Amino acid sequence: MANAIEQKLQSAVLRGVFALPAPLRRVLAGSAIRLDDQELALDAQLLLKLQKLSGQEGLAASTPEAARTAMSDAPTSGGPQLPGVVVAERTIPAEHGTLPARLYRPRELTETGPLMVFLHGGGWVIGDIDTHDDLCRFLAKHAGIRVLSVDYRLAPEHRFPAAFDDALAAYRWAVDNAAELGSSADAIAIGGDSAGGNLAASVSLHATRNGMQKPVFQLLLYPATDATVRRRSREIFGNGGFLLTDHDMTWFMDHYEPEVDNRGDVRLSPLLADDHAELPTAYIVTCGFDPLRDEGEAYAKALADAGVPVVARRFADLIHGFANLRPVSHRFEEALFEIVGTTRAALQLTKR
Known part of the structure; x- marks a missing residue:
């Protein structure tokens, strides 16, 4: 207390x-x-x-x-809760037990509609559904959709591919239980920030390549997409005090997948997939002052080159993790309003 x-x-x-x-x-x-x-x-x-x-x-x-x-x-996460959102706790079955989850719905939304499975960031080591509660409330309320936020297992207690396995299990469960969640199997989107964006991209790739019902849309906020290469943005911004540091990135990865030879696995580095064709429509957000900027933008280019509809948006003046900082700053909230507006429009356009 x-x-x-x-x-x-x-x-x-x-x-x-x-x-x-x-x-x-x-x-x-x-x-x-x-x-x-x-x-x-x-x-x-x-x-x-x-x-x-x-x-x-x-x-x-x-x-x-x-x-x-x-x-x-x-x-930054201690402010008042965003009103107008109905929240319900859920439990998702998985091979190892259960995954806590939280379902968000705008109070006025009563009809069936799109649902986004959301995977929180935190380098696969930190973060949970509570640290991302404000972001999910905001996304549900202003995009006008249901959001299912998932607590996957964290490293180093549960190393790669545990987080991926849990993300895939959660997505599969959402598809199988879409009606009970207020949606339909062909209207399930997936999203996440940072490590959660990595998981969302990896699940989208796996679902598409393995004959599953693929997500109708993927929202990737400053995602990690390639654990094998140090790109220019990491060299420029990794030691400048821009929240996410080069040391952080090494620390997170060493906890999640300490075996360097395994880091090229497409479940961890979706950018390295042989084929990105037919992946779900994507909205990929990057930040100018973010060590992850260049790999996020490389992923957007890979999808676009493969014919996937992509909106790539760089917020040149912002830092990694800004979506969790909305409660304290108008600039962060302004960027989030743009993100939810684009998400709402994309989901409207993908209606079948």
């Missing part, structure tokens, strides 16, 4: 800082940061400055448990 109260107080203070006039926020943030012909958004820079002052610059920690606690207790 004490931790929850402290988190809410810190969240209120943080929102107060971001409500200051822009000139004052600029003074606090410092001179504008320009890199790779891009300028970092003021609010992103201010958030990074505040995190640095608090002693936190990345997502990794001394132990996975400590990193999970830090993410759960972050003041």
